Amino acid sequence: DGGITQSPKYLFRKEGQNVTLSCEQNLNHDAMYWYRQDPGQGLRLIYYSQIVNDFQKGDIAEGYSVSREKKESFPLTVTSAQKNPTAFYLCASRSPGQGLYGYTFGSGTRLTVV
């Protein structure tokens, strides 16, 4: 079955360390997205990519970096510059043939800084 796989499901990071969250999709979607969710809050857009080798900052890109070398993969690196990285991170993709109703989300990675 096609879908989006995020790994790991839970991740612990020491302060000052960089960590990379994986997002892989086999839906042949061009657009991919990273969102951050804090407890009791909605989702906030970190970065998005509309095509391979291209990506744009979202509303809260500071302290994060991404790459889009392959259509299937859109990893997110949480750097030491991100002051409050503990959150639930969601990856999504969308087919260009569909409007904003065509989002598919992964099951998320919960990052905790210890």
Added chain:
Amino acid sequence: DAKTTQPTSMDCAEGRAANLPCNHSTISGNEYVYWYRQIHSQGPQYIIHGLKNNETNEMASLIITEDRKSSTLILPHATLRDTAVYYCIVRENYGGSQGNLIFGKGTKLSVKP
């Protein structure tokens, strides 16, 4: 982008209809109303969307007022599995790979036995 206002939380009895309101008084003519929901610790799931006509699918119905300044998502027979946060989002229906969803805090719907 038009902003939306939703109640923070609502309760519904199992088997009854759940009616979730959304105000979007600044919506523009080319903006759609989308509804997504997020079950605890999972990614959001698309429910339904519409422009000005009422819409129905296997999951829900969407009623949009004639002036388009508000809408209501209706789950006709709520089950315990419908307990989730429901997001009302107003955006243009971008084609291609353009555009992205902007989420507010949504409505926490609790379906009770």
